[in-house]
Amino acid sequence: MNTLLDISGLRKAYPGVVANDDVAFDIAPGEVHALLGENGAGKSTLVKMIYGLVQPDEGQMHLHGRPYAPTSPKDARAAGVSMVFQHFSLFEALSVRENIALGLDEAIAPRVLADRIRSVSKDYGLPLDPDRLIGDLSVGERQRVEIVRCLLQDPRLLIMDEPTSVLTPQEVNILFDTLRLLSKRGVAILYISHKLDEIRVLCDRATILRGGKVVATCIPRDETPRSLAEMMIGSTLADPPLRRAVPGRTLLKLTGLSLPTHDPFGVSLQGIDLTLHAGEVTGIAGVAGNGQDELVEVLSGEQLVEPGMIRLDNTPVGGLSPNRRRSLGLLTAPEERLGHAAAPDMSLTDNTMLTGRVRQRLSTQGFLKWNVASNFARAVIKQFDVRTPGVDTPARALSGGNLQKFVIGREVMQKPRVLVVNQPTWGVDAAAAASIRQSLRDLAAAGASVLVISQDLDELMEMSDQFAVIAGGKLSPTRPAGSISIEEIGRMMGGGDAA
Amino acid sequence: MMEVIGLNADVTIQQSLFYILTTLLPIMVIAATPLVLASTGELIVEKSGVLNLGVEGMMVMGAVIGFITAVETGTPVAGFILAAVAGGLLALIFGFLTQVLLSNQVATGLALTLFGLGLAALMGQTYTGIRPPQTARIDIPFVSDAPVLGQMLFSYDWIVYFALALVGAVWWFLNRTRAGLVLRAVGENHDAAHALGYRVIAIRLAAIAFGGACAGMGGAYLSLVRVPQWSEGMTAGIGWIALAIVVFASWKPGRVIIGAWLFGGVTILQLNIQAANLNVLGIAAIVLAVVTIGMIALNLRSMTAKNWIRVAFLGALALLSWAMALTWPAFRLDSAYLSMTPYLMTIVVLVAISGDRTRAALNAPASLGRVFHASS
Numbered sequence: 001m002n003t004l005l006d007i008s009g010l011r012k013a014y015p016g017v018v019a020n021d022d023v024a025f026d027i028a029p030g031e032v033h034a035l036l037g038e039n040g041a042g043k044s045t046l047v048k049m050i051y052g053l054v055q056p057d058e059g060q061m062h063l064h065g066r067p068y069a070p071t072s073p074k075d076a077r078a079a080g081v082s083m084v085f086q087h088f089s090l091f092e093a094l095s096v097r098e099n100i101a102l103g104l105d106e107a108i109a110p111r112v113l114a115d116r117i118r119s120v121s122k123d124y125g126l127p128l129d130p131d132r133l134i135g136d137l138s139v140g141e142r143q144r145v146e147i148v149r150c151l152l153q154d155p156r157l158l159i160m161d162e163p164t165s166v167l168t169p170q171e172v173n174i175l176f177d178t179l180r181l182l183s184k185r186g187v188a189i190l191y192i193s194h195k196l197d198e199i200r201v202l203c204d205r206a207t208i209l210r211g212g213k214v215v216a217t218c219i220p221r222d223e224t225p226r227s228l229a230e231m232m233i234g235s236t237l238a239d240p241p242l243r244r245a246v247p248g249r250t251l252l253k254l255t256g257l258s259l260p261t262h263d264p265f266g267v268s269l270q271g272i273d274l275t276l277h278a279g280e281v282t283g284i285a286g287v288a289g290n291g292q293d294e295l296v297e298v299l300s301g302e303q304l305v306e307p308g309m310i311r312l313d314n315t316p317v318g319g320l321s322p323n324r325r326r327s328l329g330l331l332t333a334p335e336e337r338l339g340h341a342a343a344p345d346m347s348l349t350d351n352t353m354l355t356g357r358v359r360q361r362l363s364t365q366g367f368l369k370w371n372v373a374s375n376f377a378r379a380v381i382k383q384f385d386v387r388t389p390g391v392d393t394p395a396r397a398l399s400g401g402n403l404q405k406f407v408i409g410r411e412v413m414q415k416p417r418v419l420v421v422n423q424p425t426w427g428v429d430a431a432a433a434a435s436i437r438q439s440l441r442d443l444a445a446a447g448a449s450v451l452v453i454s455q456d457l458d459e460l461m462e463m464s465d466q467f468a469v470i471a472g473g474k475l476s477p478t479r480p481a482g483s484i485s486i487e488e489i490g491r492m493m494g495g496g497d498a499a
Numbered sequence: 500m501m502e503v504i505g506l507n508a509d510v511t512i513q514q515s516l517f518y519i520l521t522t523l524l525p526i527m528v529i530a531a532t533p534l535v536l537a538s539t540g541e542l543i544v545e546k547s548g549v550l551n552l553g554v555e556g557m558m559v560m561g562a563v564i565g566f567i568t569a570v571e572t573g574t575p576v577a578g579f580i581l582a583a584v585a586g587g588l589l590a591l592i593f594g595f596l597t598q599v600l601l602s603n604q605v606a607t608g609l610a611l612t613l614f615g616l617g618l619a620a621l622m623g624q625t626y627t628g629i630r631p632p633q634t635a636r637i638d639i640p641f642v643s644d645a646p647v648l649g650q651m652l653f654s655y656d657w658i659v660y661f662a663l664a665l666v667g668a669v670w671w672f673l674n675r676t677r678a679g680l681v682l683r684a685v686g687e688n689h690d691a692a693h694a695l696g697y698r699v700i701a702i703r704l705a706a707i708a709f710g711g712a713c714a715g716m717g718g719a720y721l722s723l724v725r726v727p728q729w730s731e732g733m734t735a736g737i738g739w740i741a742l743a744i745v746v747f748a749s750w751k752p753g754r755v756i757i758g759a760w761l762f763g764g765v766t767i768l769q770l771n772i773q774a775a776n777l778n779v780l781g782i783a784a785i786v787l788a789v790v791t792i793g794m795i796a797l798n799l800r801s802m803t804a805k806n807w808i809r810v811a812f813l814g815a816l817a818l819l820s821w822a823m824a825l826t827w828p829a830f831r832l833d834s835a836y837l838s839m840t841p842y843l844m845t846i847v848v849l850v851a852i853s854g855d856r857t858r859a860a861l862n863a864p865a866s867l868g869r870v871f872h873a874s875s
Contacts, residue, residue: 053694073696089691091684093865102684103695107677 004029004188005050005068005081005157010059012045018212019045023059025207025214027157027188032179034199034220035192037209038232038429043192046209047159050190051083052076063157074105080156084146084163092135096145099134103149121148124178139288140171147178158182159190164198168287169457169490176202194430196225210234233430247465248278250314251449252330252418257309257318259298267291269298272475274468276418276449281441282478283464284453287493291473292453293335296422299451300332301325312418326358329417333407335426335453337400341407344396348388351395352377352410359414376413384409384439401432408436412443419443422453437463457489469493519785521650523771528659529725531756531763533558533717535662537741538748538755539669540713545745546673547706548686548866552608553593555738556615557586557711558718563619565719566631566729575634579658579719586715587708589615594707597870598700604868612738620731627730631723634658658720663756665713670752682706686864689871699871714738736842743845749862757793758848765844769837779832780824787817 003026010023020042027033037043048054050061052070061068063079070076073083090099097114101107108116114130121128126144134142143163150158160179164172179189179202193199199206200220208216208231216231223231257272269291276282286292297303299310300322307316312330320328334340342351353373357363362373377391384405388398395403404424411419424440425433441463444450453470454460460467466478469492476492537554544551561582569578593611596602634656645653673679682702685692689699721737722729740762747761748754768782791813798806824830 052696073694077696085694089688089694091687091691093687093862094680094684098680098684101677101680102692102697 002028003062004031004064006062006065007050008060010046010049010056010061012049012054012056020049020056021212023209023212023214025217027190029156029188030183030186031205032183032189032191032203034203034206035190035209036196036199036206036228036232038431041209041232042212043209044161045212047083047161047190047192050076050157051081051159077105077153077155080154081159082150082153082155082157083159083161084143084150085161090134090142090145092133094134095130096128096132096134096137097130099145100130100149100152104152116152117148120151124148124151124181125174126178140167140174143167143171143175147175151182155187157188157190159192161192162194163191164193164195168493169486172198196220196228199228200225208232229430247280248447250275251278251312252276252451253311253314255309255311257298257305259294259303259305261294267294267473269294270473274475274478276451278417278447278449279444280465281444281450281452281463283460283467283481284451284470284475285457285460285467285489285493286453286455286470288455290471290493292422292470294473295470295475296332296334296420296453299330299420300334323358326355326414329359329415330420331355331359331411331414331416331418332420333411333422333424335422337403337407338396342395342403345394347392347394348377348381348398348406349374349391351406352380352391355410356414359416377410380406380409380413383413385435401428404428405432405436408439412439416443416448418449418451420451420453423455424452425454425456425459433459457486461486517647520647523767524651525654526771527760527764527767528655529763530767531759532659532662533720533725533737534741534744534759534763535666535756536658536717536720537714537738538744538759539662539666539752540710540717541741541745542748542750542752542755543669543673543682543706543713544710545867546686546750546864547682547703548689548864548869548871549594549597549703549707550604550608550868551590551593551611551707551710552605552742553590553611553615553738554710554714554741555734555736556612557589557714558615558721558738558741559619559732559734560589560615561586561715561718562722562733563623563626563718563729564715566722567622567626569631569719569723570626570629573632575632575723578631578723579716582715582719583712584715586718587712590707590711590714591704593711594704598703598707601870601872604870616732616734623729623731627728629729631727631729633727634724656724658716658724666752666756673752683864686866689866689869693871693873699873703871714741717741740841740845743849747848750864751862761848762841762844765841769840772832773834773837778824778828778830779837780820780827780830784817784821784824787813787820791817 006026008024010020011018012020023042023046035043035046045054049056052073052075055069055071063081068079070079070081091102094102097110097117100117101110101113117128117130121144126148128141128144128148134145137145163175167175179191183189191199191203200223203220206218206220206228207214208218208228210232215234218231220228253276254272254274257269259269261268267290272295274282284292284295294303298305301320301324302322305318307319310316310318312325312328315328317325317328317330322332338344343354346354349370353362353368353370356373356376357368360372360376362369362376374391380386381388381391386398386402386406386409388402388406398406408421408424411421419440421440424436428436437459440450440452452460452463461481464481467481467484468478469476469489471493537558541551541554564585565578565582568581569575572578589611593607596607597604636654636656637660639653673683681692681697685697685699685702693699718734721733726733744755744758744762747758768786772779772782791810794806794810794813
């Protein structure tokens with residue numbers, strides 16, 4: 001087998017952590033090669049070295065049999081290596097054409113470039129209008145921009161970093177068709193993902209990383225998702241217990257909830273109706289940027305609406321501030337961990353005080369009870385297995401998964417009547433995600449109502465008792481979980497059939 | 500004196516118009532030129548995602564260095580060039596602190612203003628009260644001598660035309676060149692620009708130096724042409740108005756000229772009203788009428804019902820104050836109120852601009868003022 005990229009003995013260490021150690025693998029032309037691993041396994045560092053963003057401490061790379069040591073993305077692109085990022089490197093206020101021009105190393109006249117964009121995007125079945133602003137595009141369309149940008153440079157190796165995490169199932173199918181077409185034309189694809197089913201469908205070979213080292217190389221079609229996951233984690237997985245909840249009485253009711261947006265790239269909420277019952281987990285699916293953030297802001301009280309639009313125990317709360325809502329038992333954990341759910345430079349005790357003060361009575365007559373607050377923070381850390389030196393650690397110093405456990409735990413332990421969480425396991429590795437999901441289920445089992453907003457369909461299918469889809473600021477009617485197929489949900493997420 | 504002043508009860512409308520076009524307008528353009536220069540520079544800086552609040556400090560440095568150079572060498576051009584260099588160097592101190600040492604941009608910018616004011620005062624101590632060599636006016640034969648139009652359009656020194664050409668060049672750079680696109684990209688999302696392999700810090704340093712050079716030239720224009728003299732703290736807040744103009748212009752070069760002329764005009768008007776005892780109500784009527792026409796002209800393509808109501812309201816206000824001016828020809832306002840007007844205007848305009856959140860958010864560079872750290 002001839003080899004396109006050959007990597008051996010690659011090592012990269014950061015202060016205090018070895019990100020990659022003695023990593024070796026190879027990719028053949030036209031091969032779709034998966035890179036698998038938990039968060040922190042070293043996948044990102046590895047592809048950054050291949051793309052020239054980071055230089056390895058030791059080891060060699062060979063491209064087409066010649067030594068390959070890119071010192072910048074420009075070098076990498078010149079050698080035929082392109083990359084589509086997980087967080088798109090796009091500029092919202094610029095047009096599609098301008099964004100693509102920025103990613104090309106040679107200057108092309110605007111009109112010529114617009115024509116080339118049209119022809120390449122048509123060629124690969126990825127329709128794009130070069131004159132639209134990125135801010136007006138859906139996430140799937142944005143990814144197309146990234147891919148077309150790479151294709152314009154005729155790459156030999158295309159690196160895709162978790163490309164499907166934000167797409168609807170239909171968009172995933174379009175993407176896979178494009179990738180297969182590319183691979184047929186001899187382009188090698190290095191595919192990074194958490195989603196084991198996708199890897200089994202798409203990839204020819206997989207390299208599995210754990211703790212910065214290659215632990216296995218396999219052919220994913222011959223493996224089960226379970227065996228792949230166990231290779232990634234290095235231990236056996238326990239099945240989540242099955243459970244059937246009987247919905248209790250109505251806790252939270254949204255009636256005709258509408259909110260026009262002022263943000264040019266925001267989404268207006270339009271006539272949302274939703275009823276949450278005690279003892280029930282409600283899932284809301286949707287592609288990012290379809291009104292999830294706005295809905296969370298309305299529920300938390302950051303955005304006020306007419307009082308009657310939100311009723312908690314039949315009391316209108318739509319006009320109440322976040323703290324008043326907290327005292328009534330409506331708690332929220334927003335998506336953005338650093339800066340929204342937690343203040344990055346404040347300690348865990350401070351962060352506990354910020355959301356727990358009202359409901360946990362952490363203050364008397366305007367004076368704060370720091371001892372009680374830090375005891376509560378300690379309890380959260382213990383109960384939710386947050387790995388941190390102590391309660392005085394700033395929130396910024398925690399890893400994503402640990403901070404997420406803390407943020408969720410902080411709300412769960414306040415014994416909410418209704419808890420709203422947005423993307424509870426985003427960027428969290430499998431083990432931590434499982435424990436967060438379990439704690440939310442336990443909370444519902446204890447009689448609270450939990451509203452989970454997520455882009456991870458598998459997560460929602462696993463957790464929810466009832467299920468709705470948000471698209472373009474409108475919410476579909478709720479359906480009992482299990483009564484709806486993935487294809488149907490995908491269509492609703494695309495906004496085709498929100499009714 | 501009273502005959503040429505205009506807007507006085509016993510002067511005809513033709514005489515007033517003549518006075519405004521041939522005397523007031525040229526002074527307004529001259530008053531606006533330092534603002535055009537400084538705001539254009541700051542616009543580039545902000546488009547690259549950096550907020551440099553030290554415009555005032557860089558202007559005053561330019562004013563003193565330009566003045567000293569012009570006096571010592573006898574050539575104003577050398578003064579302008581060295582003023583630009585001095586402004587650029589001072590800006591690079593800011594750039595080094597904020598981009599390399601990652602200090603807070605707001606605090607560093609404020610410190611730069613204080614530092615510039617102090618250093619300029621020290622350097623200019625022995626130069627107070629001297630007259631600088633005169634900056635030559637560009638005299639085009641016949642054209643400059645043409646009545647009214649000649650005085651209106653062709654009676655300025657080269658810096659005025661240079662400043663206007665600079666605005667045009669900046670517009671072309673930002674909207675038509677690849678380097679301009681990269682600059683906007685860096686200001687829009689520095690992480691993405693870095694991921695694409697652009698050198699964020701180098702690009703920002705260049706923008707900061709350019710902004711400083713422009714501010715320095717604007718300052719030199721103050722001490723060499725507009726005043727022309729050196730006195731301590733002579734910028735008197737112009738740098739801050741230049742910052743406000745960038746927001747007023749919603750980061751678009753063409754609007755910088757409109758903003759600068761508006762603010763420069765108000766400054767000159769209040770001086771003239773004070774000196775000549777003009778009727779404030781009449782002036783207010785003219786200003787309101789100009790703003791009304793401007794609003795129609797700027798939004799011609801997208802006049803909504805809401806905009807028509809605004810325009811009608813402003814027009815009615817203009818007519819009302821004109822009627823009041825005719826009713827009370829002898830109306831006078833205390834000079835203290837007039838001195839406030841440029842600053843009041845700044846506040847009013849900024850409030851009006853920020854009222855339209857959608858549009859402001861679309862044009863504002865998204866990374867403005869955010870610290871960039873290339874963590875890999």
